[in-house]
Amino acid sequence: xxxxxxxxxxxxxxxxxxxxxxxxxQSNGKxxxxxxxxxxxxxxxxxLLSEYSNEKIDVLKxxxxxxxxxxxxxxxxxxxxxxxxxxxxxxxxEILAANRIFNLLxxxxxxxxxxxxxxxxxxxxxxxxxxxxxxxxxxxxxxxxTDGRMWAENGVHLEKILKRNEKTHEGSEVLWKYMYEHFxxxxxxxxxxxx
Amino acid sequence: xxxxxxxxxxxxxxxxxxxxxxxxxQSNGKxxxxxxxxxxxxxxxxxLLSEYSNEKIDVLKxxxxxxxxxxxxxxxxxxxxxxxxxxxxxxxxEILAANRIFNLLxxxxxxxxxxxxxxxxxxxxxxxxxxxxxxxxxxxxxxxxTDGRMWAENGVHLEKILKRNEKTHEGSEVLWKYMYEHFxxxxxxxxxxxx
Numbered sequence: 001x002x003x004x005x006x007x008x009x010x011x012x013x014x015x016x017x018x019x020x021x022x023x024x025x026q027s028n029g030k031x032x033x034x035x036x037x038x039x040x041x042x043x044x045x046x047x048l049l050s051e052y053s054n055e056k057i058d059v060l061k062x063x064x065x066x067x068x069x070x071x072x073x074x075x076x077x078x079x080x081x082x083x084x085x086x087x088x089x090x091x092x093x094e095i096l097a098a099n100r101i102f103n104l105l106x107x108x109x110x111x112x113x114x115x116x117x118x119x120x121x122x123x124x125x126x127x128x129x130x131x132x133x134x135x136x137x138x139x140x141x142x143x144x145x146t147d148g149r150m151w152a153e154n155g156v157h158l159e160k161i162l163k164r165n166e167k168t169h170e171g172s173e174v175l176w177k178y179m180y181e182h183f184x185x186x187x188x189x190x191x192x193x194x195x
Numbered sequence: 196x197x198x199x200x201x202x203x204x205x206x207x208x209x210x211x212x213x214x215x216x217x218x219x220x221q222s223n224g225k226x227x228x229x230x231x232x233x234x235x236x237x238x239x240x241x242x243l244l245s246e247y248s249n250e251k252i253d254v255l256k257x258x259x260x261x262x263x264x265x266x267x268x269x270x271x272x273x274x275x276x277x278x279x280x281x282x283x284x285x286x287x288x289e290i291l292a293a294n295r296i297f298n299l300l301x302x303x304x305x306x307x308x309x310x311x312x313x314x315x316x317x318x319x320x321x322x323x324x325x326x327x328x329x330x331x332x333x334x335x336x337x338x339x340x341t342d343g344r345m346w347a348e349n350g351v352h353l354e355k356i357l358k359r360n361e362k363t364h365e366g367s368e369v370l371w372k373y374m375y376e377h378f379x380x381x382x383x384x385x386x387x388x389x390x
Contacts, residue, residue, distance in 0.1 A: 004247075004369070004373060007243050007244060008336075008373075008377075010243070011236075011239070011240055011244075011336070012222055012336070012340060014236070014239065015221055015222040015223075015236065015337070016222070016223075017235075018221050018226070018228060018232045018236075019221070019226070026210055027207055027210040027211070028210075028211075031213070031214070033213060034232070036231065036232040036236065037213045037235070039235050040212075040231040040234050040238070040262065041206075041209070041210065041213075041231065043235070043238060043258075043262050044206070044209065044262050045206055047259055047262070048205070048206065048300070048304060049202060049206075052199075059255060060255040060258070063238075063258065064242055067235065067238050067242070068239065105243070109243055141203075141206070142210070145207060174199070178199060182203075
């Protein structure tokens with residue numbers, strides 16, 4: 001198959017990400033957002049908030065990571081951040097998905113996407129650390145502006161949020177402090193997040 | 196207001212872009228895509244297809260343009276590519292929208308977003324030309340894979356598609372040829388696009 005045909009096959013396949021609903025409400029408090037919307041939102045946030053990264057980051061690389069990191073959910077589905085059972089098998093399902101979907105691309109581009117995905121998962125580089133900040137900050141922000149409903153309905157405990165965010169400060173001290181003070185604490189006080 | 200508060204206000208405001216429906220069906224043939232999904236799709240396409248740009252492009256700048264270029268539709272709404280009446284007043288509505296929305300940001304970032312938006316609109320730089328290729332290629336691709344239904348239902352003439360795309364080749368000869376041969380011509384033959 002020609003190079004451009006492989007690229008087109010991948011580009012059409014990933015259209016399905018628009019159908020993967022998350023457990024986060026949009027700011028209108030009615031509609032759940034999907035993975036494509038989530039990735040778009042975080043990409044713009046990275047353009048605007050990269051100045052708060054603890055370390056200097058390559059913005060294009062960080063955005064690229066965020067744009068592609070949920071593609072595996074086309075096959076593996078979205079696993080809720082606080083679903084312990086789901087999280088156990090998530091990893092295997094996602095590796096199978098990455099193999100199928102990324103390999104639709106020409107070999108050099110498949111490798112690039114794999115490398116970005118692995119870098120995000122390993123969370124070692126400044127770019128991956130900051131991308132992970134975005135991936136935690138964005139849904140917490142939306143939960144907070146929708147009156148903490150998703151936390152309340154899912155009975156989420158503060159402990160779990162803190163556990164999930166134990167490394168967020170490694171990407172950005174400023175943004176971790178902001179989200180803790182403006183999004184998390186007020187919802188603990190209001191009883192939306194269980195203590 | 197503090198810098199970070201202004202940034203947060205903007206980031207929350209643009210969440211509304213997820214509600215702006217377009218006149219393009221997703222590849223499932225059922226759901227219309229929205230502006231956020233559209234921008235996400237084109238951003239990944241730019242990562243993968245920039246090799247077909249006639250001129251060398253700054254990929255981050257091109258992606259940044261595509262991520263922000265439809266934000267004005269939060270106020271101005273989506274204008275269908277072939278709605279002549281709508282297109283006449285579109286420009287004024289979009290300038291008002293840009294003023295309101297972009298100016299939520301700190302001054303330096305508002306200027307950056309304005310500059311990106313104007314650059315896209317003016318279509319003079321290699322990045323703007325390629326971004327415009329993406330903005331035309333992506334919906335034509337989705338129309339084609341959904342059996343040309345949107346063209347048929349809206350009674351779109353070939354002449355209008357060619358007029359809208361008269362400068363697409365300036366951004367990428369390869370992608371213009373591909374979309375003409377693979378997406379447009381077959382749908383003229385099938386009668387989905389009127390001659």
